[in-house]
Amino acid sequence: MKYHSLPMSVCLFTSLWALPTLADSPKIEAVDAQRTGATWRFSVTLSHPDTGWEHYADGWRALNMQGKELGLRPLAHPHEHEQPFTRSLGDVSLPKGTTQVQIQARCLLDGWAQETVVIQLE
Numbered sequence: 001m002k003y004h005s006l007p008m009s010v011c012l013f014t015s016l017w018a019l020p021t022l023a024d025s026p027k028i029e030a031v032d033a034q035r036t037g038a039t040w041r042f043s044v045t046l047s048h049p050d051t052g053w054e055h056y057a058d059g060w061r062a063l064n065m066q067g068k069e070l071g072l073r074p075l076a077h078p079h080e081h082e083q084p085f086t087r088s089l090g091d092v093s094l095p096k097g098t099t100q101v102q103i104q105a106r107c108l109l110d111g112w113a114q115e116t117v118v119i120q121l122e
Contacts, residue, residue, distance in 0.1 A: 024049055025113035026057035026105035029084045033101070033121055040092045040121070042071070046105055047084035056080075058108040062092055062101045063116065070094060070101060094121075 026048040034041045048057035056078035062070045071092040079085045094101070102116035 025110065025115070026060070026107055027084075028060070028103055028105055028117045030086075031103050031117055031119050033119055035121075036090065038093070039090065040094055041088060041090040042073075042092060042101075042103070043086055043088040044073070044103055044105075045084050045086040048079075048105075048107060050078040050080045050083070052078055052080065055107070055109045057105060059106040060087075061104055061106070062089070063104060064095070064098065065100055065102065065118075067102075 026046045028044060029047055030045040032043040034043075042062055044060050046057050046060065050056035057075055059072060059074045061072045064070055071089050073087055073089040075087060099121055100118055101121065102118050104116045105113045107113070
């Protein structure tokens with residue numbers, strides 16, 4: 001049996017085609033947390049190379065240190081011409097004794113970012 005190998009360029013193209021397309025994750029530029037009575041208000045500044053309705057940063061969430069979601073802020077449209085941008089979420093109830101939360105951003109195309117930003121609550 002004779003073995004014929006494919007040219008290297010075809011093999012490389014085929015292997016790259018099989019990889020998922022990953023774009024830049026939304027970047028958390030700043031977080032402001034303010035206590036408002038018994039709840040908290042979080043203002044999060046994000047940047048992301050939004051390209052339109054098919055690919056944009058579509059939300060962020062506050063998590064406890066164990067990864068439980070405490071609040072979700074959906075983003076309903078792309079911000080192609082407004083970078084970075086800040087959106088807030090109020091009336092977030094935190095369990096008694098919570099001193100830190102994580103903020104995690106999401107992209108419509110790529111899902112939740114791997115990295116989170118931990119903030120200390122005062």
